[in-house]
Amino acid sequence: MGPDQGRRNMLRAGAALGGAALAGRAALAAAEQMVTLPIANGARRFAAYPQKRPLIVMTERPVQLETPMAMFDSAFTPNDAFFVRWHISNVPMSVDGAAHRIKVHGLVNNPLSLSVADLRNNYEQVEIAAVCQCSGNSRGLFDPRVVGGEWTNGAMGNAMWKGVRLRDILNKAGVQKGALQVRLNGLDKGPMTTVPDFIKALDMDEALREEVIVAYSMNGQPLPVLNGFPVRLVVPGWYATYWVKMLEDVEVIGAVDNNFWMNPAYRIPANDCACAEPGKPIPKTVPINRMNVRSFITSLQDGAQVRAGQQVAIKGIAFDGGYGIRRVLFSADGGKSWGEARLGKDHGNYSFREWEAGFRAPRAGSYALQVMAVNGNGESQQVTTSRWNPAGYMRNVVETVRVQAV
Amino acid sequence: MKRILKNLSLALAALGLSACVTPSVAEKSAITLPPETAHFKSGPGAQVATTYCTICHTADYVYMQPPLNRAGWEATVTKMRKVFGAPAGDADAKVIVDYLLTQNGKQ
Numbered sequence: 001m002g003p004d005q006g007r008r009n010m011l012r013a014g015a016a017l018g019g020a021a022l023a024g025r026a027a028l029a030a031a032e033q034m035v036t037l038p039i040a041n042g043a044r045r046f047a048a049y050p051q052k053r054p055l056i057v058m059t060e061r062p063v064q065l066e067t068p069m070a071m072f073d074s075a076f077t078p079n080d081a082f083f084v085r086w087h088i089s090n091v092p093m094s095v096d097g098a099a100h101r102i103k104v105h106g107l108v109n110n111p112l113s114l115s116v117a118d119l120r121n122n123y124e125q126v127e128i129a130a131v132c133q134c135s136g137n138s139r140g141l142f143d144p145r146v147v148g149g150e151w152t153n154g155a156m157g158n159a160m161w162k163g164v165r166l167r168d169i170l171n172k173a174g175v176q177k178g179a180l181q182v183r184l185n186g187l188d189k190g191p192m193t194t195v196p197d198f199i200k201a202l203d204m205d206e207a208l209r210e211e212v213i214v215a216y217s218m219n220g221q222p223l224p225v226l227n228g229f230p231v232r233l234v235v236p237g238w239y240a241t242y243w244v245k246m247l248e249d250v251e252v253i254g255a256v257d258n259n260f261w262m263n264p265a266y267r268i269p270a271n272d273c274a275c276a277e278p279g280k281p282i283p284k285t286v287p288i289n290r291m292n293v294r295s296f297i298t299s300l301q302d303g304a305q306v307r308a309g310q311q312v313a314i315k316g317i318a319f320d321g322g323y324g325i326r327r328v329l330f331s332a333d334g335g336k337s338w339g340e341a342r343l344g345k346d347h348g349n350y351s352f353r354e355w356e357a358g359f360r361a362p363r364a365g366s367y368a369l370q371v372m373a374v375n376g377n378g379e380s381q382q383v384t385t386s387r388w389n390p391a392g393y394m395r396n397v398v399e400t401v402r403v404q405a406v
Numbered sequence: 407m408k409r410i411l412k413n414l415s416l417a418l419a420a421l422g423l424s425a426c427v428t429p430s431v432a433e434k435s436a437i438t439l440p441p442e443t444a445h446f447k448s449g450p451g452a453q454v455a456t457t458y459c460t461i462c463h464t465a466d467y468v469y470m471q472p473p474l475n476r477a478g479w480e481a482t483v484t485k486m487r488k489v490f491g492a493p494a495g496d497a498d499a500k501v502i503v504d505y506l507l508t509q510n511g512k513q
Contacts, residue, residue, distance in 0.1 A: 194491020
């Protein structure tokens with residue numbers, strides 16, 4: 001099956017989903033919806049998991065759910081539409097938020113055991129809008145393909161997170177001399193003791209960065225269980241791998257953590273483009289870190305039809321790793337000519353930034369719509385070549401949405 | 407009146423009852439995942455794959471991958487054994503690789 005067939009299937013599933021949503025969720029649950037993503041082995045089903053609306057099921061255990069692009073129709077991604085990604089399958093599905101404790105220990109003067117109430121009552125409360133994006137978002141679009149979670153572009157979301165600064169917690173605990181990293185662990189465990197526990201580490205300067213928070217609230221609500229209830233780490237600007245869910249352990253260590261999930265997992269080639277050539281050895285790698293700049297058209301999906309001669313408002317989102325979005329450029333001719341899109345409300349440098357551009361197809365035919373963002377540091381997306389690395393990380397090439405004017 | 411309210415909230419806070427003021431934040435949250443539907447399709451080796459692979463993950467982890475050749479599936483099965491500790495011996499590992507090639511393989 002070619003990509004065109006995939007597009008048609010996607011469209012059909014999308015239309016069916018829209019209709020079912022109008023008829024109510026019960027109707028949707030009764031009739032299972034399928035989608036075929038435009039990649040080999042891209043057949044997926046939609047399912048409504050607890051606290052979630054119907055999302056694209058990538059895997060069932062550990063559960064991984066992808067958000068369809070059409071759901072990014074505002075700057076903030078609703079909690080029930082937010083993508084889900086777990087690494088190891090023994091995740092508690094019942095968590096007592098009142099009994100939960102976060103242990104802070106290691107190279108500190110005063111080890112702490114913090115409840116969510118402690119966070120709420122004894123620390124300065126901070127809010128930040130930040131994009132949570134999987135390192136391997138869009139991995140399925142790599143060419144040549146690579147092994148891993150075969151996402152298209154929906155392993156991302158933006159939320160208003162509320163919590164307390166990790167820095168304030170660490171300062172209260174009193175970090176000792178010789179501290180190099182902070183190790184972060186959540187309640188999830190492997191189904192066998194041989195499975196490496198999912199643990200991440202941040203260098204001290206990153207852990208102490210002002211924006212890094214321990215969040216108990218997501219868009220004004222408790223976190224869904226599948227997104228890390230009762231508390232998760234939020235590392236604005238950095239890939240989601242560091243946003244440890246169901247956070248229960250914060251350990252200050254005097255060495256560089258080399259557990260499996262820091263090394264060799266989640267590493268990128270240590271070069272300017274985080275890229276490599278298929279089959280060639282990579283001399284040096286570093287832990288993945290800050291996100292690059294991306295943008296997406298969300299109001300029209302690949303294969304959509306528009307009316308020739310009629311003005312259409314094209315809408316979408318853009319984001320980066322914390323410099324903020326400075327410009328978004330829109331093209332209706334596959335990148336030959338570009339025009340400036342209007343930027344929406346600024347929710348801060350770490351948030352999705354909405355944009356809008358006018359499009360009028362002068363005549364019937366096929367149009368390749370593209371969008372390219374530039375961040376506050378002058379960095380823009382890849383245009384002609386698409387980054388390749390063996391783990392399928394950091395895709396940010398300009399994407400194309402093909403529409404038909406009739 | 408204002409002062410009374412303020413004092414009341416301070417008293418509540420002192421008693422650690424702030425969770426009562428905003429019950430949505432710290433309460434218990436429990437969900438049940440839907441039944442699993444992704445299973446290995448029947449064929450020679452399916453039972454062995456089910457025995458070892460599904461200790462950690464459902465079969466969709468295999469079917470979503472791009473088709474892999476023998477070296478590709480061997481590398482994956484080796485990773486599952488060496489890194490994650492899949493308790494399959496050499497003979498079973500070969501059965502699994504052969505099976506995966508029939509399910510999602512290429513030359």
